[in-house]
Amino acid sequence: MxxxxxxxxxxxxxxxxxxxxxxxxxxxxxxxxxxxxxxxxxxxxxxxxxxxxxxxxxxxxxxxxxxxxxxxxxxxxxxxxxxxxxxxxxxxxxxxxxxxxxxxxxxxxxxxxxxxxxxxxxxxxxxxxxxxxxxxxxxxxxxxxxxxxxxxxxxxxxxxAAAPPLTTPPDSTARPEDLSQILADLALADRLPFTAPPEPLPPRRILLTGATGFLGSHMLLDLLRHSDAHVHCLVRAADEEAATARLGEALRSYGLPWSSEVRRRITVLPGDIRHPHLGLSDDLWHTLTHELDSVVSVAAAVDFLRGYQSLRTSNVLGALTLAELAATGRPKPLHHISSIAVFNEVGIPSMGEDDPLAHIDRLVAGYDQTKWAAEVALRRARDHGLVVTALRPGGIGGHTRTGAYNPQDLSSGLISAFGRFRTVPAFRYLNAAPVDWVSRVAVAAICEPDAWGFDYNLTGVPNTLDDVVRDMAFGGMHVRVQDWDEWRSDALARLEAEPIPELAFLTRVLQSPTALKLCEATLKGPAATADRTGALVEALGLPPAARYDARAQVKTFEALAHDGLARLPHKDDQPYLWFTETTRGGVGPVAGSPDTPCAMALTLSIASMHQLVTDRRVDVRGEVTCPALHAEPLTVERGDIWIRPEEGIPQRHGLRHQLLRYRLQLTDADGGRWWLEGHKYARARRDVWRQTRALTVEIGREGEPASLAGEVVVPADSYVRDQIDGIKVDPRLTSQEKRAAKLTWLAWFGLEMGRGLLGPFARAAADLLDLRRTQTPTEHRR
CATH class of the missing domain: 1.10.1200.10 (ACP-like)
Structure with missing residues (x-):
């Protein structure tokens, strides 16, 4: 963390x-x-x-x-x-x-x-x-x-008045000394300056904290992309050079640009939200109070193990210092990144944008308590005229396109454990959204004056347990659902048996009674609602909230797997779906007569539906029997089939489309290596049934050009038996899931093949129409 x-x-x-x-x-x-x-x-x-x-x-x-x-x-x-x-x-x-x-x-x-x-x-x-x-x-x-x-x-x-003694109800879970400190911290908001309303204009000069963090870095780029503002980035460092280097390194680590255009539109300020006046000189503080027209508070200490006393300087006093900056000098709105954790109480009935927050004495984690205290203190600052916008993300998932994620985030740790151990704890809802959507909506609220001063839940569309299990299955990760205690014990035992340095913090979380209570509240919580956020998104024409679905999750899994934190399905795993394909035919010297028999006995499989839809690729294993190459059958060491590899781009003036491309690496018993390249083509002819079964092949030694060529065909009597009736599915799936997997494969593959077969006919028809248009009336009568 x-x-x-x-x-x-x-x-x-x-x-x-x-x-x-x-x-x-x-x-x-x-x-x-x-x-x-x-x-x-x-x-x-x-x-x-x-x-x-x-x-x-x-x-x-x-x-x-x-x-x-x-x-x-x-x-x-x-x-x-x-x-x-x-x-x-x-x-x-x-x-x-x-x-x-x-x-x-x-x-x-x-x-x-x-x-x-x-x-x-x-x-x-x-x-x-x-x-x-x-x-x-x-x-x-x-x-x-x-x-x-x-x-x-x-x-x-x-x-x-004399301070009354602090009393707590019997069901309180917070420490009395923490509650006393929270009350004292809330009183600080009453001492903020009074201020007039800010001008309702899009900001041109913004102070942003937390730009080196996961969400803050994406918000920085969105502010530059979607506004004309110049952004002052407060970065914790000894001097400007070190602060600039730290910011650039953070942006690059999340796959974000660090270009001359970005550097031209930002000013890097070495400082610290934990210090008076943000650690800035009095002159610079005074200048900012009069020149800025917006303050964006993203920086926070995120550690679910530490207590309120340890986190309050960053998360509570830091927020109040930014409120002081916003209220001093020129009136400025304050946009505060809060958290859905302000509702993180076991048994809370709802989490709407205007619903009551959790009871502070029933929040157990210091992080939840500090986010609650900061938001409540800033609500009191509104009584002084300060315009405060509270933006509450839930879980912040990886980027839907780049897969960038926060490696030290608890959510990422849990997701990596889900994928690594193939188990998921039972939960009601997962209030999470991808970082690109959270960032874009937050920046929209910052740049739209009519949106200022309200509370927003940036939680996307909640996922149910069924959603997550189905999405992970789509990615080839079939998971087993356990109750929370069983999942925790199982995951902890695995992490202790096989320590993973990057997940050491997750081990400590699973051993912490406080963190476990936080997890319990999260797993049992209701779905967050975001009516105001939805209205803002619709009014501004932004992409609507979408469920953090399989594609986004698998992108994150790919990034996690790259860093060794998760493991995606691959060819050595038991496949998700597979069937056999047998072909027979003949080959001969290139440009010669195919008079030597050649046969292939293959098993075609996919590791996941995501692999199929995204890569359009099928894995191949099996044997090739070709006496012209070797007396014994050759083993397919590695094989791939690409479906419609050219995405319908026509060959030879559009009269032939490529349906499938085979690429096999073969090895013999003596270690010799060979390659086989095969193609199935669609042509504007009537033998459509044969076109789907005939494979034109070329074969050669590794590193050499083809020495043999010919054609092999799937026998008509085995095609349906093997490739439709003979489909096998991962036995870990239920009967209903197996049927769904077969139907999904057949529907998808049939649609792709249909498109491929239709292409040449459509091209031929178009050429015919073009030809008729160019004919003269006399020629047409002839």
Whole structure:
């Protein structure tokens, strides 16, 4: 998963918020808060070389005494944790992930704390709140030690009212400390500047965050393609050169252009949404507040294992900083990429664009909580006059044409597991849409002033379980449906037995109780509805929402397979559908008499219907018996048949069309290699039945021209028996699916052959009509 480093101390943040509440709500902005937090958590300069794994542990880290207070234990934990972050040190109140720790580092940290300090910490606790001080407090609480914890600030009902104690219902699944922090963060929206409505004009100068991400990179290109805007891209990097290089690398990795035209219409700004004023200088911030006319918020930390405390700086405070930019100076709309995860509560009845969001206390994943808090905070910002458009994608699938996908996305990980293990967990709906459609509709809303200020579900047409199973079968991936617990156990066992580095994060997700609850809510959720989005798409003449069907899925599978994350069907697999073809005839020297018998006993098969429709290709195995080549039968080592390979392009002035092209690689028992090229042609003649059975062949040694040529024919009495009645289908399919597969093949193949046979007749008729038009009346009478 994508690791987003955040730099914030929840305790310092709470103190800053409490001070604002005590002042009666006077003037503590998001910038003030981020500045105080950044100052409170800035790591101190090291006095010596940084500690690294394997180095001697500092005195405070060796044999820490749990009888000590939380501050001493936090210092010991921070000393160990510092070895797993790039800076080599970590302040006790700094977040481990914010300092650069990864999910893999978190696993290593848990092991090190157990081995070196004797401190047993659950991995989920690290993901929930990875500050050493928080880990120390939870450890001491688990041992029954009495510790003093600063009270959590709660937004008051009136500026000077005392904060009521926070109470949670018995069915709450969120941590009380997270709920308290969420309430404090929501209060920050009330301190945003008031602003006037923006001019209702298409944007010309846009600030875009998240342009190096999967969705953001596609939105950047769509903004350039479908508007005249100049786009300022905020990119996390040390300087402009590094930011530009990072942006270009990201675009190229998703198959998007990084051309001089793209670079001419963008300005790359090195910055960070987690810092005050986005990490920009005061002068540049002031310039942007007066020159921009649109702010687009796409950047977010996406990690389903980390908790609210660890993600809030990027996903909540970052969104509020962008709201501050939009509300300052020239009035600007804010277009915020939210998520359908704001509804991710088990048992929620509906997910419409204007439906109530989930109960915050019943969201278990930190990511869901931060997306909920950001959207609710921005709703409160609307009361200050800020025009906020909330755009909620669901699962974002691969590009329908390029197959580009997000390799570190949970959805991609699950899809790769579906294809790799040929199993799918039972679910109600899959609210997913391809990235190209999500990006195009989001950009349309940004560029259309009449669309501003509303909420949109960019979820496409929901897929049912039957849809996904059928689509995967179309791609040759016949899957078995399991209940969630069975699927999880099976997938986890396979991943542990055969570790796949790129799917290590999926293994951790399947082991995390928090992430499992998130998956449960997703699998059991209702279909998302998007009436407003549909109306916008229709009004603007955009491509309508389509189900993320087999073609889009297989494109993604092809990209996943290329990266080793999934496995598409191939010739060595049991075929999807197959039948035999027997031919007999004769061959002889090229331009000579075909007086030597030649026969072929072949098995024709397809790995998937997708292969057939997309590649128009059939796989071939079998034997060729030709005494003129070898005394023993030759084995078809590799064979392909292309159906209507020229797509109806006429040969020889249109009097002959190519129906099928055979290309076989042959080998004999001694290792000799041969090739066979065959063609079935359609001609404007009455022997149509023979044309579909006759194959003109040429045969030669590998690397040499043809030495034999002739014709072989499928006997009339075996054609129907073998190629219609004798069709076999994957035995794993049900009887109904087998019948459907046969009928689909026969209908498709019959239609293609019919088109091929009709071509020469139509061409001959057209030539005849043209000839009659050129005749004079006298010639016509003759």
């Amino acid at each position: 994508r690791e987003v480093n955040e730099n914030v101390s929840a305790a310092a943040d709470q103190r800053a918020t409490a001070e604002a509440i005590e002042r009666g709500g006077v003037g503590l902005t998001v910038t003030d808060l981020l500045a105080r937090v950044k100052g409170a958590t800035e790591p101190t300069e090291p006095t010596g070389p940084p500690e690294r794994p394997g180095a001697d542990a500092p005195p405070t880290a060796a044999g820490a005494d749990l009888s000590r207070g939380p501050d001493e234990l936090a210092t010991a934990i921070a000393a160990v944790a510092g070895r797993f972050v790039p800076a080599g040190q970590l302040a006790p109140d700094a977040d481990f992930f914010d300092a650069g720790g990864t999910s893999v580092n978190a696993v290593e940290l848990v092991s090190a704390l157990e081995g070196e300090l004797g401190v047993s910490v659950d991995l989920d606790e690290v993901f929930a709140d990875a500050r050493p001080i928080a880990l120390a407090r939870r450890r001491l609480e688990s041992t029954g030690a009495a510790i003093a914890v600063p009270p959590q600030p709660v937004e008051p009902a009136t500026p000077m």
